Amino acid sequence: xxxxxxxxxxxxxxxxxxxxxxxxxxxxxxxxxxxxxxxxxxxxxxxxxxxxxxxxxxxxxxxxxxxxxxxxxxxxxxxxxxxxxxxxxxxxxxxxxxxxxxxxxxxxxxxxxxxxxxxxxxxxxxxxxxxxxxxxxxxxxxxxxxxxxxxxxxxxxxxxxxxxxxxxxxxxxxxxxxxxxxxxxxxxxxxxxxxxxxxxxxxxxxxxxxxxxxxxxxxxxxxxxxxxxxxxxxxxxxxxxxxxxxxxxxxxxxxxxxxxxxxxxxxxxxxxxxxxxxxxxxxxxxxxxxxxxxxxxxxxxxxxxxxxxxxxxxxxxxxxxxxxxxxxxxxxxxxxxxxxxxxxxxxxxxxxxxxxxxxxxxxxxxxxxxxxxxxxxxxxxxxxxxxxxxxxxxxxxxxxxxxxxxxxxxxxxxxxxxxxxxxxxxxxxxxxxxxxxxxxxxxxxxxxxxxxxxxxxx
Amino acid sequence: xxxxxxxxxxxxxxxxxxxxxxxxxxxxxxxxxxxxxxxxxxxxxxxxxxxxxxxxxxxxxxxxxxxxxxxxxxxxxxxxxxxxxxxxxxxxxxxxxxxxxxxxxxxxxxxxxxxxxxxxxxxxxxxxxxxxxxxxxxxxxxxxxxxxxxxxxxxxxxxxxxxxxxxxxxxxxxxxxxxxxxxxxxxxxxxxxxxx
Numbered sequence: 154x155x156x157x158x159x160x161x162x163x164x165x166x167x168x169x170x171x172x173x174x175x176x177x178x179x180x181x182x183x184x185x186x187x188x189x190x191x192x193x194x195x196x197x198x199x200x201x202x203x204x205x206x207x208x209x210x211x212x213x214x215x216x217x218x219x220x221x222x223x224x225x226x227x228x229x230x231x232x233x234x235x236x237x238x239x240x241x242x243x244x245x246x247x248x249x250x251x252x253x254x255x256x257x258x259x260x261x262x263x264x265x266x267x268x269x270x271x272x273x274x275x276x277x278x279x280x281x282x283x284x285x286x287x288x289x290x291x292x293x294x295x296x297x298x299x300x301x302x303x304x305x306x307x308x309x310x311x312x313x314x315x316x317x318x319x320x321x322x323x324x325x326x327x328x329x330x331x332x333x334x335x336x337x338x339x340x341x342x343x344x345x346x347x348x349x350x351x352x353x354x355x356x357x358x359x360x361x362x363x364x365x366x367x368x369x370x371x372x373x374x375x376x377x378x379x380x381x382x383x384x385x386x387x388x389x390x391x392x393x394x395x396x397x398x399x400x401x402x403x404x405x406x407x408x409x410x411x412x413x414x415x416x417x418x419x420x421x422x423x424x425x426x427x428x429x430x431x432x433x434x435x436x437x438x439x440x441x442x443x444x445x446x447x448x449x450x451x452x453x454x455x456x457x458x459x460x461x462x463x464x465x466x467x468x469x470x471x472x473x474x475x476x477x478x479x480x481x482x483x484x485x486x487x488x489x490x491x492x493x494x495x496x497x498x499x500x501x502x503x504x505x506x507x508x509x510x511x512x513x514x515x516x517x518x519x520x521x522x523x524x525x526x527x528x529x530x531x532x533x534x535x536x537x538x539x540x541x542x543x544x545x546x547x548x549x550x551x552x553x554x555x556x557x558x559x560x561x562x563x564x565x566x567x568x569x570x571x572x573x574x575x576x577x578x579x580x581x582x583x584x585x586x587x588x589x590x591x592x593x594x595x596x597x598x599x600x601x602x603x604x605x606x607x608x609x610x611x
Numbered sequence: 612x613x614x615x616x617x618x619x620x621x622x623x624x625x626x627x628x629x630x631x632x633x634x635x636x637x638x639x640x641x642x643x644x645x646x647x648x649x650x651x652x653x654x655x656x657x658x659x660x661x662x663x664x665x666x667x668x669x670x671x672x673x674x675x676x677x678x679x680x681x682x683x684x685x686x687x688x689x690x691x692x693x694x695x696x697x698x699x700x701x702x703x704x705x706x707x708x709x710x711x712x713x714x715x716x717x718x719x720x721x722x723x724x725x726x727x728x729x730x731x732x733x734x735x736x737x738x739x740x741x742x743x744x745x746x747x748x749x750x751x752x753x754x755x756x757x758x759x760x761x762x763x764x765x766x767x768x769x770x771x772x773x774x775x776x777x778x779x780x781x782x783x784x785x786x787x788x789x790x791x792x793x794x795x796x797x798x799x800x801x802x803x804x805x806x807x
Contacts, residue, residue: 173774314774581638
């Protein structure tokens with residue numbers, strides 16, 4: 154019987170198998186950041202263990218950095234200390250760090266792909282659940298805890314049981330105004346937040362085949378929001394074209410050799426999956442979330458469903474909504490465009506194309522946070538910065554920012570924020586903040602109108 | 612890692628589903644560079660109001676319930692991979708979490724820190740919640756060696772699954788890191804073959 158894309162990559166990285174236990178899985182690339190690494194370095198130091206393969210590790214700062222005045226010392230003592238600790242640790246263990254001020258600094262899941270570090274057929278990990286993003290290239294990429302970060306430091310391997318496989322196929326053509334973010338929010342709303350737990354997902358079908366790499370990253374990024382450790386898309390010409398010529402992409406003879414390998418990766422026609430779902434692209438509309446987990450999503454025109462479940466009711470109460478409400482026309486005061494889900498240049502191109510010549514509604518605070526220094530530069534080079542500024546949007550410096558509100562970029566209690574990020578958990582964007590997840594297009598439209606609107610109906 | 616074999620204690624019911632790690636420990640408390648003291652901010656925004664006053668109807672503030680066993684609704688620990696969530700639960704004093712479903716990363720983090728996640732069925736979880744609410748002092752026996760939990764007062768015994776490797780680690784207090792280091796020769800051999 155044939156093998157899936159996931160099987161091919163996984164099986165070729167198994168160093169050893171424990172009887173009735175996990176596999177020893179070899180990790181090609183390990184990405185680290187300031188928040189989930191310090192305790193892992195300490196664990197190593199406590200046991201007097203060296204970092205085994207420092208050249209396979211890349212560090213950056215993103216979660217806990219300010220998005221203003223990055224050239225100045227960080228004001229918050231704890232944040233400054235945490236960022237400094239990463240510098241010290243990287244220096245001590247000879248690990249490459251793209252710190253503040255470095256032209257490659259940015260959100261870890263934005264810089265890996267844009268530098269050509271992320272490649273098909275690799276295994277990649279990071280102490281961050283959105284590591285699933287890199288699966289867009291046909292790599293096995295997943296988030297790990299800090300104890301596991303220490304394990305990879307020590308051995309370049311992890312002890313992990315092989316997950317089951319799931320394929321989600323979306324065929325047909327997306328309606329105008331429906332973006333990759335809408336596709337993944339739709340899938341999660343249909344399957345639920347725990348549907349993928351224990352599985353690795355492969356996204357297949359015409360919709361993903363026709364999607365750009367940046368769109369594929371948005372989709373794979375949110376695999377974890379349905380519980381799946383990771384999501385993958387088979388590499389194809391779109392993938393190769395994206396990688397070719399990037400800073401750390403293979404070149405010349407190595408490129409030809411890699412290309413041959415990458416072309417062998419897609420799932421065999423007779424491969425079977427433990428679970429399969431399929432959806433029709435025509436059914437997907439611009440999506441919005443109404444609750445406090447990413448599975449609580451509906452089309453903008455749809456009504457909030459009802460449920461007798463206590464957790465569901467608690468969620469609506471937190472958001473200030475009732476079942477039967479429609480979010481279309483809901484007034485909002487905050488818009489956030491950023492995060493590892495939607496902060497790549499394509500997202501900002503979509504946003505600026507829509508707002509060109511328009512002004513944001515007066516009551517709205519609209520924050521633009523590029524995913525990396527390179528994206529920030531592209532925004533200016535392509536003239537998008539002027540468009541955003543003239544429309545009254547604030548452009549900040551790269552980082553995770555208001556996606557998780559570790560720094561000063563917080564949404565005030567009780568306020569609604571239409572956000573291109575990935576989680577609408579209670580307090581995620583600041584204590585009491587109410588997050589409404591949406592695509593970059595829906596988010597900018599909300600900023601201009603001062604309320605939620607269905608872009609396909611304008 | 613601390614060893615775990617068996618305990619006989621009471622439990623605290625947290626009847627909420629999809630408890631994500633942002634609730635267990637909000638991001639603004641992740642700025643520390645060591646593992647200590649996270650228990651203070653466990654469930655911070657459910658435990659305390661914006662003036663840092665305890666919210667009386669949150670279960671951890673209810674003196675009726677106590678114990679090192681947390682019984683929680685379906686899909687516990689979803690969301691962020693932050694191991695700080697596990698450290699916060701352990702630092703607060705929890706040794707066992709019982710739920711009808713755990714998110715993957717949380718489950719792995721818990722096992723790596725000697726916090727035992729026990730998965731039961733939806734109906735068993737219902738029965739357990741009812742038992743604690745009816746009698747907050749009802750004792751639980753959690754036996755890792757025998758792989759069962761027992762609530763003698765309602766004559767309930769539930770067997771649970773655990774990977775045999777992880778079971779050995781918990782019982783003996785072994786870390787994965789030790790295992791991996793002892794297998795480094797295999798890892799080096801793997802690298803050599805791949806690069807050949």
